Amino acid sequence: MNLSTKQEIFLNFLIKRIGFLDDSFLTLYLYALGKVSGRFKVLGSQHRNTYDEERDGRWKHYELVGDYYIPDTFDIFDFLNYEVKLKNKKDYKLKKNSTGIITATDIANFTYCPVSFSIGRTFHTKKIESAIIGKSMHEKNVLFYYLQPFKEFSAESYEQKIKQHTFGQFENDNNRDFINDIKSSTLIYSGHADEESKKKYFSNSKKNFYGQPDYIFKSNCDGKIFVVEEKFQFVNKDPSDYKNQENFTEIEQERVKKRKLNRFFSNHQNQVNAYVHGIMDPAIDYGYLVYWKYEMDNGLPEIIACSVKKILKNDESKSAFGNAFKEIHKLIKQGKTGFNINDRSHLKCASCVTGVFCGHKTGRFSEITFPYDSNFLKLKYVEFPEELKKEKDVKTENHTSKLPI
Structure with a gap:
């Protein structure tokens, strides 16, 4: 500085x-x-x-x-x-x-x-701008917006701004299996569908655990049940969008390269671990952590990419969730x-x-x-x-x- x-x-x-x-x-x-x-x-x-x-x-x-x-x-x-x-x-x-x-x-x-x-x-803490945008985008059911491009929406500025494309514009090697899994599954719960859904929590009475994933699906292929948790990440615009502007620098160019990285944060992964191992009814077989990446266009968020990580129900994810749960319980108790x-x-x-x-x-x-x-x-x-x-x-x-x- x-x-x-x-x-x-x-x-x-x-x-x-x-x-x-x-x-x-x-x-x-x-x-x-x-x-x-x-x-x-x-x-x-x-x-x-x-x-x-x-x-x-x-x-x-x-x-x-x-x-x-x-x-x-x-x-x-x-x-x-x-x-x-x-x-x-x-x-x-x-x-x-x-x-x-x-x-x-x-x-x-x-x-x-x-x-x-x-x-x-x-x-009680104030939500920062990215959290407010994330909440707003959650409530737009972005996942289904791109899977069902012809679904009618109210004429709000945000919905008008998002371009009418199918999920295919984001499809790549990283998320292709996820897209196919979603398309061949039936939605059994959406945490942002309506006011009643927002009040519904899935519990585990043995652990006194409560969870509310964004979505729960049941596969039409093998009957397995999986959760989807969405996160929304702001990214800088691509350098090619403004490379001729005076404020463009090599530092800015380096920063915006991060938009292509598929880095999934441990706290977000452990949240999905918690759903996979903590929810008993229905029993969850696996989960997906989805990062919707967006940039700001004239003051409005525009989604430009989708990164996905599959969370397996194994000893590693069970241990990560279990250790955090035990430490929280210990802190609360002591x-x-x-x-x-x-x-x-x-x-x-x-x-x-x-x-x-x-x-x-x-x-x-x-x-x-x-x-x-x-x-x-x-x-x-x-x-x-x-x-x-x-x-x-x-x-x-x-x-x-x-x-x-």
Whole structure:
């Protein structure tokens, strides 16, 4: 990051206020956060107010979405400043914990990070933009949109935007078996079909486990039952789409190459493992993890690829699910477990949806509690820098405007 002197001073103030240890992790974390902070701009949303709308220029750099104004940009200063304000004002709500229940989503969240799991079960958290888009696309039943291209949809902007193609436009060696399996099977459950389906959970009374896969199918060929879990991944546009534009660089070109990678995250795989081994009625024989990759086109998501991983019902998937289940049960029962600060991942921490609540990313704690103890959210007392006290355009806990460059 190329920062001015005053920006560096303010950034150091925020870092010390949150309580980060000055180690190599911090350097990597700040670099990663600077790259992804824009994903969290929903955190900076402001509720619509008629009086505020009449104030000249207040919402010039915001977009009105429903009843909320969403900022056009959200940088590392916005993110860290939001975290300080949230923790300082205790601006959060606690969840009512059903401590005996473990869900497939819990398995995924714990596999991603035990701290994030505890935070997610303790506090109500805001959904980031990608999660909101993912939920919206889930409810569009994307899988069936492409398998049944002539199905009628309401004339909403998103549905109008998706091009009328069959699944064939995405077919490749990676997903061909999946496509054929779906086409030769009967749907017996869809988690996003209607309000009644959204309330239906599949349970395992022996484990006190609950799961809600996106789809359950029964093969017309061999009668086997399998689940499908969809995820939606944002990818940068292909370099050929904008290689002549001024903002195109070799770095951008390298980033967009990732759109072709078929990398399946362990937490998502373990969520499918949980369905395969945790759901007893109906018994699941195997599962599919599906990544729908989309890029943004004029502000709307457009699916451009589909990657698939088949999850087998074997000892490996059973062990992965079982180990996570046991560790979650242990944490819930005992109320605490150990935490190794060397297990922190700067990439995970920077992208984490519960990151603004997290105290463990600072490196100061060696134990996780359940529920997540509010002491982990405590800020350090740090004098506000003298160099910035007279500034009117500095982002502080009481100001939201940009720092001077």
